[in-house]
Amino acid sequence: MRNNRAVLTHGLVWLVLLAVLFLLNVREHPDRAAIMVLLYGALNIVIFYVHYFLINPLLIGAGRYWRAATYMAIVLVVSIAVKYGIALYYDDIILQYRDNDNQQQTLTPMRYSVAVLITGLFFMLLSTAVYVISSNFKTREDRKNLETEKLNAELAFLRSQINPHFLFNSLNNIYSLAYQKSDKTPEAILKLSAIMRYMLYESNEEYVLLEEEINYLENYIELQKLRFKEKVYVDLHVNIDEKGHRIMPLLLISFLENAFKHGVSTDPDKPIRIDISVQSGRLHFNAENAKNQVNKDQTKGVGLTNLRRRLQLGYPDRHTINVVESEHYYSSELFIYL
Template sequence: MKKGWKIFWHTLFWVSIISFFVFIAHSERISMRALLIIFLGFGIINIALFYLNYLLLIPWYLDKKKYRQYAGVLVLTIIVFGLVKYGLASVFWTEMHPTVKGQKMPHEALKFGWYFTQTCFTSILFLFLSTVLQFSLDWFTNERVQRDLENQRLTAELAFLKSQINPHFLFNSLNSIYSLAYQKSETTPEAILKLSEIMRYMLYECNDNKVDLAKELTYLQNYIDLQKIRFGKKAYVDFEVNGQVTNQRIVPLLLIAFIENAFKHGVANDPKHPIKLIINLDDGHLSFYMENRKHVHNRDSSGGIGLSNVKRRLDLLYPNAYKLEIHDDADIYTCELSLIL
């Protein structure tokens, strides 16, 4: 909390306390002179006691876990302040209690034991309030620090996860283009051009936490087109988008891992069993369905990083706002993602 705000809240607190006691005193018809004595004398003493504990005793002893020393100093402080209050009351007792049923209150009514006990309870109250305030501020400060550290950790982790996507995608795409070049395919330049469009989107359009869904869908379509070039126009993909694409936004590069795996581990050149990619949009809700036949000879022994990456990003960016189901059967691989945009 900034210093100016601290001063403001402390001032507001004391104004409220003093106003409350002034109201109580006014209802009992205490004279203005008595009010000045009470609030300028005893009020300053109590406020000094409050800040003595808040600014000095707690940092010197309690924060350093010197509990015995702190308890001893507190007891000594209560006694000293109790004696000071008793001395002040002795001097101004008649001014503070001018009449009782039309008679002057005798000075002997100020009994040391009774009054000293009362002042000790008052001192303990102000010491308790200052301790509660300090512990509350420390708790809120620690909570804020922990949240900031957690946010920094999550931000760093997301940046790392996102940094993995580009090299992973580029590695797979270059392998595909290398295969075309090795075969001296006439579609190699087209594939390189398509890859450059994809990379331009990944490098310049994906810097925000979320992007327009329309741009992300165009990116997915470009990737599918690139894979069709790789397969020599013999890749069979049913890519459907149902629902109205308006101003929805989505975390970038979220669905590509599933589509990459479909081409990498599935059968893409079977017209009877095309890769199915279906996206349904309905009132801020997106559902994604993918299905492909598994190619038993087209497996990556390293396992890849795509799915583990996207699952972690979903956990961080869509907590309690997504449902992911993956069914890995003997011949068919399906994936269903339900997402609240």
């Protein structure tokens, strides 16, 4: 695609330059305008691309200056010979001119050769300038692509860390239910199955629908509730201005994990509160809960560290994250411009 675009750009530029050259000559010299455009234009274009593809890589890329200078001399000598041959064939059109006294004059071979030499050097210099600019653009684009690939690889690695981390916690929970011979065990396995299906298949995309991510969070909450004999209170409020918003997958789960890790609530007056809203393209996620020292999970995971790095990679300068923790209270808040 990039090569096709470059060829099209070069073709259009040459077409415009040849058209301008024709228009500049057609009024004063209608008999030689076509010759200037077709013959001399084509020869100068050949000089440009011979220098572009053959000499510039030696001159700039490989540093083989003597070889490059030899090729330049050969190209200039050949171009002078060819152009002078054309001039001799069209002697009355190209070599003949009128001086200030309107007297017919003939260009000497030396004067004509110097003029052709200067023209050839101009197109070689132009070729080098275009080559340097194109090389810089290509280098910048390749570097950008490399950085993008690196970021994608790092994001994939960070995402892969979430799955075993979550799976480890969930299997522990189901093991506890099974050990207690709880009737909740089959339901917990079904919830985990739905969650894993989302994690394995849906979350492979770079972005997913926000509705799917919220459904995943709801399944996670239900799975967590099955762990406890007592009723667990979680208030989830969702307010989205319109459908179709997309978000990086598995981004919000770390907040829920930390909310449950710092203590589930069996007090209806102090539930875990989760608010998710989207207004004018800005996502606001807030999770807060009072700490429960009895049920508090003492394990430490990679959740928030992983989350911060994913946000830096996926939403640079487009997010704000705040975590407040005290002896009796835990709150996490996230703003993202989707």
